[in-house]
Structure formats: C-alpha cells, structure tokens
Amino acid sequence: MSMDTPELIDMLTRDLRPVRPTRAPWLYASMWSIVSMASVIGLIAVLSHNLDRLTTIRLSRFWLEQVAALTTGVTAAAVVFASVVPGSSRRWLWLPVVPAIGWLAILASGCLRDWMARGSAGLLPHADWPCTVAMTLGAIVPVATILAMARRGAPLTPTRTAALAGLAGAALSSIVACTSRPMPHPTTMTVAVWHLGTLLVIVWAAAQAGPRALAWPVDAELIASIEADARQSDRGDQ
Amino acid sequence: MAAANRGDAEAYARLLHALAPLIRHIVGRDRQFIGGNEVEDVVQDVLLSLHAVRATYDPRRPFMPWLLAIVRRRVVDAGRRRMRRTGREVPLDEGAVTFPAAGANLAGEEFRQVEALRVAIGRLPPRQRGAVELLKLREMSLREAAAATGSSVGALKVATNRAMAALRLLMKKT
Numbered sequence: 001m002s003m004d005t006p007e008l009i010d011m012l013t014r015d016l017r018p019v020r021p022t023r024a025p026w027l028y029a030s031m032w033s034i035v036s037m038a039s040v041i042g043l044i045a046v047l048s049h050n051l052d053r054l055t056t057i058r059l060s061r062f063w064l065e066q067v068a069a070l071t072t073g074v075t076a077a078a079v080v081f082a083s084v085v086p087g088s089s090r091r092w093l094w095l096p097v098v099p100a101i102g103w104l105a106i107l108a109s110g111c112l113r114d115w116m117a118r119g120s121a122g123l124l125p126h127a128d129w130p131c132t133v134a135m136t137l138g139a140i141v142p143v144a145t146i147l148a149m150a151r152r153g154a155p156l157t158p159t160r161t162a163a164l165a166g167l168a169g170a171a172l173s174s175i176v177a178c179t180s181r182p183m184p185h186p187t188t189m190t191v192a193v194w195h196l197g198t199l200l201v202i203v204w205a206a207a208q209a210g211p212r213a214l215a216w217p218v219d220a221e222l223i224a225s226i227e228a229d230a231r232q233s234d235r236g237d238q
Numbered sequence: 239m240a241a242a243n244r245g246d247a248e249a250y251a252r253l254l255h256a257l258a259p260l261i262r263h264i265v266g267r268d269r270q271f272i273g274g275n276e277v278e279d280v281v282q283d284v285l286l287s288l289h290a291v292r293a294t295y296d297p298r299r300p301f302m303p304w305l306l307a308i309v310r311r312r313v314v315d316a317g318r319r320r321m322r323r324t325g326r327e328v329p330l331d332e333g334a335v336t337f338p339a340a341g342a343n344l345a346g347e348e349f350r351q352v353e354a355l356r357v358a359i360g361r362l363p364p365r366q367r368g369a370v371e372l373l374k375l376r377e378m379s380l381r382e383a384a385a386a387t388g389s390s391v392g393a394l395k396v397a398t399n400r401a402m403a404a405l406r407l408l409m410k411k412t
Contacts (some may be wrong), residue, residue, distance in 0.1 A: 008282050009254040011291045018245035019293040085294050087303035087309075154291040156311045217290040 011226055022152060023035075025081035025088075032077050032146050032168075039141035040172050047134055047180035050093050061110055062184075065191075066175050067101035073142070073171030076164050080146055084153025096167065103171075107196075110188030125193035128184045131177040135198045136224050137164045138173025139166070143206055147213045162214060166206025170199040173186065199227035241252050241298035254285060257305070260385045262286070264309050271317040286311050358408035366401035 075096040114122030242250035372383040
C-alpha cells in the first residue's frame with residue numbers, strides 16, 4: 001500500500017456511519033434453523049412418495065435419530081456464527097460434538113440390534129443412492145443460507161467455519177433423506193455408511209469452498225475513495 | 239469502539255491512532271514470517287479488516303481479545319500470502335546491464351578477449367595449435383594427447399611452451 005497509515009486512518013474515519021452490532025450467535029442460529037427447516041419440510045413434501053408412512057413409524061430409535069441429526073445441525077450452526085465473532089471462546093467448537101456422539105450412538109445401537117437379529121446379514125450396507133441425492137439436494141439451501149449469513153462476520157477460520165456450515169446443512173438434509181424414502185432402510189449400517197459418507201463429502205466440499213465463500217468483507221466505497229486519492233496524489237507528483 | 243459504532247468519528251480516529259503503534263508492535267514480532275518490508279502493509283490490512291467487521295464488536299465484551307483475534311488472523315493471512323508468492327518465485331542473479339560508459343562493460347571486454355584469443359590460436363603453426371587445442375581447450379592429459387596425435391610427450395611439451403610464448407606475443411599486439 002502506498003498510503004501512509006495516518007492517512008488511511010483519516011480515510012476510515014471520514015464520513016463514518018453508525019453500524020448495527022451483529023446479534024448473538026444463537027439468535028442467528030435460530031433464524032437459520034427456521035429458514036432451513038422450511039426448506040427441509042418443503043423438500044420432504046416434494047420428494048416423499050408416501051407421507052402417511054411417517055405417521056405409522058413407531059420406532060423411537062428412528063425419531064431419536066432425526067432429533068439427534070437436527071440438534072447436531074442446529075448446534076453446528078451456532079458454532080458457525082460464534083466462529084465469525086473475533087474473540088469468542090473456542091470452547092464453543094465442542095458444542096456439536098455432544099449431539100453428534102448421540103447420533104453415532106443411536107446408529108451404533110441400531111447396527112447392534114440388526115446384528116443380533118440377523119447376524120452378519122444385518123451389518124451389510126446396501127447401496128442407497130437416493131439418500132445421497134436427497135441429502136445433497138437438501139443441503140443446498142441450508143449451506144448456502146448459513147454461508148451467506150456468516151459473511152457478515154469476520155472470516156477468522158474460513159475453512160473450519162465452512163466445514164461446520166457443511167455439517168449443519170448435511171445433518172438437516174439427513175432428515176430429508178430418512179423421511180422422504182418410501183420404505184425404511186434395510187439395515188442401520190446402510191444409514192451409517194451412506195448418510196455419514198454423504199455428510200463427510202458435503203463437509204469436505206464446503207470446507208474447500210470456505211476460503212472463497214468467506215473472504216474478508218470489502219468496503220467498496222472506501223476502496224474506491226482510497227484509489228481516487230492515490231490517483232490524485234500521483235497527478236500531483238507529476 | 240462502542241462510540242465509533244454509534245458513528246462518533248472523533249472517538250474512532252483517536253482509537254485507531256492509539257491502536258496503530260500497538261498493532262505495529264504485535265505484527266512486527268512476526269516480521270520473519272510475513273517479511274520485514276510487509277509490516278506496515280499488514281498494519282493497514284488489520285485496520286481495514288477491523289473497520290470492515292466493526293459491527294461484530296460487542297460492547298459488553300472485552301475489546302482486546304476481539305482486536306487480537308483480528309490481528310492474529312491477518313498476520314497468518316499475510317504469512318501465507320508471502321509463502322505462496324515466494325514459493326512461485328525463482329531467485330535469479332543480477333542480469334548483465336550494458337551502459338554507454340566503457341568502464342561499465344566489463345563483461346563485453348572479457349568477451350572481446352576470448353575472441354582475440356581464438357583468433358591468435360588460429361594463427362599458430364599447426365603443430366602448436368594442435369597441442370593447445372588438445373591440452374588446454376579439451377583439457378587432455380599429456381599421455382592422452384600424445385596417444386591422439388602420435389607424437390611423444392616431450393614433443394608436445396615443447397610445442398605447448400612455444401605456443402604459449404607465441405600467444406602471449408600475439409595477445410600483447412591486440
């Protein structure tokens with residue numbers, strides 16, 4: 001930069017306008033949850049072959065799994081919004097770990113139950129491309145929304161923040177995949193392998209996009225005025 | 239900072255002027271990582287970033303952790319930028335520059351000497367020229383040169399001595 005630091009400070013403070021402080025992370029997480037749940041419910045309605053099937057499901061494990069996925073998604077979203085606030089505690093990062101462990105534990109207990117009931121056949125992961133497609137479709141709106149909202153903050157750890165955004169979106173989209181299918185999954189291992197596999201791919205893809213999606217905000221007016229000043233001083237030198 | 243966020247330009251200016259030396263000090267501690275010449279650029283980068291995300295400051299929370307998180311991040315970004323830049327650069331020796339002044343053209347002078355030597359070697363009698371070419375230019379040993387020409391080692395030594403004396407004379411004339 002060719003400008004002196006005191007000159008830059010003068011430019012930053014000139015025509016200073018008041019700014020509205022960003023809200024608490026949990027508030028943004030709630031707003032995101034409302035938007036994302038609306039998209040999830042809409043997608044379930046579009047993709048579902050038989051919505052009545054949901055009313056007949058009595059398996060508490062199935063609903064617990066969905067609650068764990070939802071909690072993982074919402075807590076990951078809260079961490080995303082906390083991670084773009086400079087100086088916020090890193091302990092927040094552990095928040096989604098608790099529901100994620102609960103989610104994995106429910107899947108593990110399902111696998112154990114299948115194994116006890118059907119032996120090794122109960123542990124076979126069946127091909128489940130429809131779930132992958134449903135999860136990918138279901139993650140688009142939540143991930144795009146959370147990244148757009150997080151851009152208001154400071155991208156201190158863009159890759160990690162975007163990965164968590166991917167986790168938040170993928171966890172919610174897992175609900176789409178589980179509830180929109182016409183038949184229950186043949187084995188819990190199918191859910192574990194295909195849902196968690198797709199989730200990891202979405203997290204990885206979001207992390208890759210992080211540095212581009214969460215760049216430091218640029219005040220276009222300010223940059224234009226700095227460039228105009230630089231041009232003016234160049235002309236003065238000549 | 240809270241006053242600045244309410245639009246108080248004077249308070250903001252006072253804060254930024256007070257912060258600049260502190261930020262320079264913190265950034266300067268990592269000058270090896272970011273490059274010595276880049277410190278002031280990173281300080282300005284920090285100020286621009288701080289300005290861009292000033293809405294994230296919560297007056298109910300301490301200011302310094304907020305500031306330090308931004309400074310640390312921008313220092314890391316600057317260091318990474320530098321690593322990427324230097325990773326793609328290949329350091330080159332200074333290229334030869336020709337100036338109109340004769341004293342500045344030493345490289346050219348050396349080249350002219352080489353040309354003169356080549357001409358002088360060409361003017362030597364065939365026997366002496368062969369000895370110089372084999373022993374001095376191709377850097378053969380006396381035995382190898384003797385085997386290549388079929389003459390004796392002694393004869394080659396004599397031819398080389400005479401050739402060197404003749405070359406000295408020829409080079410003085412040029």
